[in-house]
Structure formats: structure tokens, C-alpha cells
Amino acid sequence: MSRARVIVLNSALGPLDYRVPHGMAVEPGSIVVAPLGPRQLVGVAWEAERLPAEEVGDNRLRNLLGVADAPPIPAPLRRLIEWTANYYLAPLASVLRMALSSTSALEGGKTIVEYRASGELPERMTAQREQALERIGDRQGLIRELATIADVSEGVIRGLVKVGAIEGVAVDLDTPYPVPDPNFAPPDLSPEQAEAASILRQAIGAEAFQPFLLDGVTGSGKTEVYFEAVAAAIAAGKQCLVLLPEIALTEPFLKRFHARFGVEPVAWHSGLRQSQRRRAWRAIASGEALVTVGARSSLFLPYPNLGVIVVDEAHETSFKQEEGVHYHARDVAVMRGHFEQCPVILASATPAIETRQQVALGRYAEVKLPGRYGAAEMPAIEAIDLLAEQPPRGRWLAPRLVNAIDETLARQEQVLLFLNRRGYAPLTLCRTCGHRFQCPNCTAWMVEHRLISRLACHHCGHTFPTPRACPECDSEDSLVACGPGVERIADEVAALFPDAKTAIVTSDTIWSPAKAAEFVNRMEAGDIDIVVGTQLVTKGYHFPNLTLVGVVDADLGLEGGDLRAAERSFQQICQVAGRAGRGEKPGTVLIQTHSPKAPVMRALVSGDAESFYAAETRARREAGAPPFGRYAAIIVSSEDKDAALETARLIGRAAPRVEAMQVFGPAPAPLAMLRGRHRFRLLVHARRALDVQDVIRDWLGGIEWPAKVRVVVDVDPYSFV
Numbered sequence: 001m002s003r004a005r006v007i008v009l010n011s012a013l014g015p016l017d018y019r020v021p022h023g024m025a026v027e028p029g030s031i032v033v034a035p036l037g038p039r040q041l042v043g044v045a046w047e048a049e050r051l052p053a054e055e056v057g058d059n060r061l062r063n064l065l066g067v068a069d070a071p072p073i074p075a076p077l078r079r080l081i082e083w084t085a086n087y088y089l090a091p092l093a094s095v096l097r098m099a100l101s102s103t104s105a106l107e108g109g110k111t112i113v114e115y116r117a118s119g120e121l122p123e124r125m126t127a128q129r130e131q132a133l134e135r136i137g138d139r140q141g142l143i144r145e146l147a148t149i150a151d152v153s154e155g156v157i158r159g160l161v162k163v164g165a166i167e168g169v170a171v172d173l174d175t176p177y178p179v180p181d182p183n184f185a186p187p188d189l190s191p192e193q194a195e196a197a198s199i200l201r202q203a204i205g206a207e208a209f210q211p212f213l214l215d216g217v218t219g220s221g222k223t224e225v226y227f228e229a230v231a232a233a234i235a236a237g238k239q240c241l242v243l244l245p246e247i248a249l250t251e252p253f254l255k256r257f258h259a260r261f262g263v264e265p266v267a268w269h270s271g272l273r274q275s276q277r278r279r280a281w282r283a284i285a286s287g288e289a290l291v292t293v294g295a296r297s298s299l300f301l302p303y304p305n306l307g308v309i310v311v312d313e314a315h316e317t318s319f320k321q322e323e324g325v326h327y328h329a330r331d332v333a334v335m336r337g338h339f340e341q342c343p344v345i346l347a348s349a350t351p352a353i354e355t356r357q358q359v360a361l362g363r364y365a366e367v368k369l370p371g372r373y374g375a376a377e378m379p380a381i382e383a384i385d386l387l388a389e390q391p392p393r394g395r396w397l398a399p400r401l402v403n404a405i406d407e408t409l410a411r412q413e414q415v416l417l418f419l420n421r422r423g424y425a426p427l428t429l430c431r432t433c434g435h436r437f438q439c440p441n442c443t444a445w446m447v448e449h450r451l452i453s454r455l456a457c458h459h460c461g462h463t464f465p466t467p468r469a470c471p472e473c474d475s476e477d478s479l480v481a482c483g484p485g486v487e488r489i490a491d492e493v494a495a496l497f498p499d500a501k502t503a504i505v506t507s508d509t510i511w512s513p514a515k516a517a518e519f520v521n522r523m524e525a526g527d528i529d530i531v532v533g534t535q536l537v538t539k540g541y542h543f544p545n546l547t548l549v550g551v552v553d554a555d556l557g558l559e560g561g562d563l564r565a566a567e568r569s570f571q572q573i574c575q576v577a578g579r580a581g582r583g584e585k586p587g588t589v590l591i592q593t594h595s596p597k598a599p600v601m602r603a604l605v606s607g608d609a610e611s612f613y614a615a616e617t618r619a620r621r622e623a624g625a626p627p628f629g630r631y632a633a634i635i636v637s638s639e640d641k642d643a644a645l646e647t648a649r650l651i652g653r654a655a656p657r658v659e660a661m662q663v664f665g666p667a668p669a670p671l672a673m674l675r676g677r678h679r680f681r682l683l684v685h686a687r688r689a690l691d692v693q694d695v696i697r698d699w700l701g702g703i704e705w706p707a708k709v710r711v712v713v714d715v716d717p718y719s720f721v
Helices: 075-087 092-099 127-136 143-150 154-162 191-206 222-235 247-261 274-286 296-300 329-340 353-360 399-410 486-496 513-524 565-577 599-606 609-623 641-653 692-701
Strands: 003-008 016-019 031-036 039-046 111-117 166-172 210-216 239-243 266-268 291-294 306-312 343-348 365-369 380-385 414-418 427-430 447-449 454-456 463-465 479-482 502-505 530-533 546-551 588-593 629-638 661-674 677-687 710-715
Touching: 003 031, 003 092, 016 031, 075 092, 075 296, 075 329, 092 296, 111 127, 127 143, 127 154, 143 154, 154 166, 191 210, 191 222, 191 343, 191 365, 210 222, 210 329, 210 353, 222 239, 222 247, 222 306, 222 343, 222 365, 239 296, 247 291, 247 513, 266 274, 291 296, 296 329, 306 329, 329 343, 353 609, 380 599, 399 414, 399 486, 399 546, 399 588, 414 565, 486 502, 486 530, 502 513, 546 565, 565 588, 565 599, 565 609, 588 599, 599 609, 629 641, 629 661, 629 692, 641 661, 641 677, 677 692, 692 710
Parallel strands: 210 343, 210 365, 239 291, 239 306, 266 291, 306 343, 380 588, 414 530, 414 546, 502 530, 546 588
Antiparallel strands: 003 016, 003 039, 031 039, 111 166, 427 479, 447 454, 454 463, 629 677, 629 710, 661 677
């Protein structure tokens, strides 16, 4: 081709035409370097007929500067990028950037120098050097990566290199990955598992698009079943992608994978070093990496030969991206399977109502695992009415739960206490003047973290040391913690059971796969008696000696008026309840609630999930809510409150009058300020059949707003704050 239409990685620009110099080979999908003014930008050549653009004469075209030493972006991925940009109303370049998420991978093979602790301590040890060496531990990376890990300046790391406390090590960036063996350690499947695995293996052999819901109770062995589909794809020489909802789940999953296939898969998540990310990207793009396990971003990697996509814990809300491109990985995974013509397996013990509706319509095939594997039984679930069985003053655990913990520890079994709230207390106030500590950047209270003696905002990350005196009235020792977080529950546990070994498991303590592996090893070794954790411990873990789960505040997830609040609470508590009794020992779950007669609580205790889902589905249908209707949020934000409000009102006044569509707002967002930006929201509610994207595209396309105002569209929103 003598000219090429190119999407460059600049979201403000549309497609641009360039001249292809003589001797340069460029085809659709080629990754190119293109000049833009004095700059050089990475871009991808596209089919001109798919991207209308203003025709430019040959005499005005600039030459492309080069083609990357990397395989072209495959056609199915280009179609997915187009679909994602169109459906989620995002710039094509923003979606493309996710496929080119390692720019260093676009260069040819080479060796770089990374750094790690040498084991030698410097003669002069400062507080920052001590912090750096402690946090780096046995990790290695570039100097800037180690500085980020250690939360120190690059100068501190360079100083440690100079005195020999940190040493350089050469890393070959393109070392091949070992190949997983589908016949390494085949599992002993139950009859139900074998039947389910047979269905999935047949789908792999058909090499056609087919979404499956693998619906199995917690502990039923869903992972072993979909591993059989992965094994079939590997045997056929196909690539496999397994999506996990949390980075902390990666390490335990890698161990299970290694036990089944003899090697670890290729991991993809935000915790990778630059060199690891580069190596993985190139192995995936070349087809060498047969199995990738990763977070939602791994969905846009350039697999040339996909044979199956698995979305584990497919109901998880963390699959919805809330920054940048607001896509839902579960739904995009199904579309990628469509473009790749391969099966997609959605595995869940508590499938989302949207997924259940697709099964009801016959679009997804359902494969069920109704019972736990082997001798394990589902745990007994009881509710504790906190109005009738109140904890003692200043405590948060009811007497019945405390007695159950005591009995469990006496049997030398393990306990999990679940509270989905990090820190010590969600609010700190002054008992003298009533002053409450609020984040200066967000409409949110500062959360006390007593372990690190700081107050922190969980929305923007702003922190400051916990003061001794009230900043409003100067009263000393007058600050009181209101409400419990996991740290406060851990303090109560330590007071009640001083001999028990307790671990707090949150994103503050399990921030990397290595930390997750350390936690798993301690649990399996019996080095932990009581776990106090957030939603991070509700899924993916298998501890046979954990027999008691206590839900400290089951009502917490029902607050806030969220469309999916009851469904999310049911899913979350089902998942955490599923950690109990996964071995031969029976399990018990005690749920503390102020509303034991609420439908979600009755369903949890009775185990009647079908009635609960039927009622929720009926309510959604009557309200025209998803999956029976469409929602789209329009979020207007600016550091200038007046500019944000005026733009939101302008958008509201320009709202089109379309049959089967309503527009609500604008109104201040529940989180009215976030990271220093004032926020207003409009909500679009439409019938399912309406192409709401076209309506919004035309609507906003005719409006101009100041550059300092940001307008974001969130199609199929999960967050309403």
C-alpha cells in the first residue's frame, strides 16, 4: 500500500493518513511510528474503508517513519477495539492503547539491567535506606520501579547501588516461557464434573463461538472443570485466556495451575515489572504463550490464536473498569469470543442477573455443578439478630459469634471474620466540638488506620498523621473513632482471644501476588487461627481447616440505594460463606444483621437462591432496569464548580426528546467532589431496543463546553456515586 490510514495513540485525534515509503511493508494491523508535528507517535494502520476520514492529497502526506518489530494487531482484535469504542462511547485511540500496553515490547530483543538487594547492609543506614531495603525485600526491577515500591526517591536507590546494598543483574527480555502439558496431572473428577468437562471439551473442538455459564456452588470444583477446557485448547495448539477479578488471586491460582499443567501460565496484571510486561506481551503476540492468566486489561492483548476465554468469578463488579474506558470485562470477553469464534466460559457460584437472563433467552448455554466436590458439604448458615442479641457496649461481635469462635479454636480449626471496611474506623470526630475529619479533595470522611497512625481517604489516597489534638478546638485526647473497620475487629479479637494468631487481610496488607502467597502459606501451615478480612478473602481461597465464618455487618452492602445492592450483598456473603467447610470438616456461617427478615437475609439462611433471584429479576423487569432496560450515566466534572454546573445544565437542557428514553438530572453526584473535581451527574434510562449510544453521540456532539470541564459517559454503569 502506498498510503495508510493510521490511528495514533492520541485520544484527541481521529484517523490520519500517511504515505508509506518505498520498501516499507505496511498492512492493516501493522504497528507503525508516525510523525505528528515535531513528535513521533506510535499508531496502528487500519482498513481505510472502516474509518471514514477527510481525504488528503498525496502531495500533503507525510512519510511513516518505521514499522515496529512486532506482529500486526490481528483482525479480530481490531474488530473488538472498534466495537468497544462504539459501545462504550470511547475514543478509538483510548481502546487501542490497552492493546499496546507495553510500548517497550515494540522493540526487538535485548538485555537490560535490573536491580535487587545484594544482602549487604550499608555502613550508614538512614531511615529512608532502611525503609527501602525492607520494602524491596527479594524483589527486583528498574531503579524507578524499586523507588516506587519503596516509596522513596530514585536518589535513595542510586545511593544504595553506589554502596553495594543493591546490585545490578542482567535480564534477557525474550526468554521463552515453558509450555504447559495438558496431560501432566489430570484430576480425578466426580461424575458431575466429568460431564461438565466433556461439554466444554466438545465446544473447544468445535472451534465456534458459544458462551457458557459454568454455574456451580462454592467448592464444587469449577476451576478443575474449566481447566479441562484449557487442556483441550492447549492440546489443539490454541491460546487460552483466564480472567481473574483481583490481582491478589493470581498467586494462589498460579499454584493450582502449576499442579495441573506442570508449569505456571503467563501472568498479566498491574504488579508486573516493565521487563516482565514486555516479555509477556511479545510472547502473547507471537502465539508462543499458550495460557495467560490476568486482570481485566489482559482481555485486549494481541492473541493471534485464541481457543477459549474463561472469566472466573464472572459476577464480580471489579470486572467493570471505572477509569478511562468504562468497559465491563465480562461483556467484552463475550464479544471477543464472538470475533475470535471461540467458546467463552463464565464461571460463578452466584451469576449476575444479566448473565442469568442470557441463559433464559437461550443465548448462553448453562452447565451446572449443584454440589460440593467429594465429602465436603455446604455450611450451615444462621442469622444473628443484633437487635435481640446485642454485643456488649463498645464491642461489635455478638455473644453467640464469640462463643462459636471459642469452640472452633478449641477444636484447633480456623475462623474467618468478614467486614468489608478497611482501616480501624470509618469516621473520626472530636467529642468536645463535634469536628469531623473530611478529605480536602473528596466528599468523603477520612478513615482512621491505626496500624500506621494515619487518616486516609479511600477515594483519592490523601493521608496525614492522626493528630493528637482537634484542629478545630485544640482539645487534646478528644478524638473518638466511630464505627468498626477490620483493624478494630482485630483489636477486639485480640482482647477476647489473646492466645490466637490473627491476620488482617485487606488491600492494605495483601498488595501483591507475593503477599497473597505468603498469606496462603501461613494459613495452610496453621500459622493463623483467625482471619479478619474484607472482600479480598471472599473468593478464590481453599482452606480445608477453616470451618467458621462470621459476617460482622451483613447490612453494610445494602446501604446507598444502589440498583444492585441486594444482589451484590447476596453474592458477597454467599462467596464468603463458601470459605467455610471446604474440606471434610463441616462448616458454619453466622451472619450478624439488624434486618434478619429482609429478603436477602432470608434467602441466605434458607439457601433459596432461586426465589431471591426470581424476586430481584421481577423487580428489575417492572422497573425497566438492566437487563430489561438500558442505563447510561453522564458525569460532568471540573475543578471549577460553577463551570461544571453550567455545563451539566447545558447538557440537560439539550437533552433530546426520544420516545422510550428519559433523562434525569443534572444533580450533584453522591460523591460531589472527587480528587479535587466537582461532579454532577445525569442518568439516561431507555428501553432495551433503543440504540442509546447513537442518541448520546448525536446529543453531546452538538454541544461545546470549556476545556477545563470533563464530560464522561458510562454506558451500563455499575457505580452510581
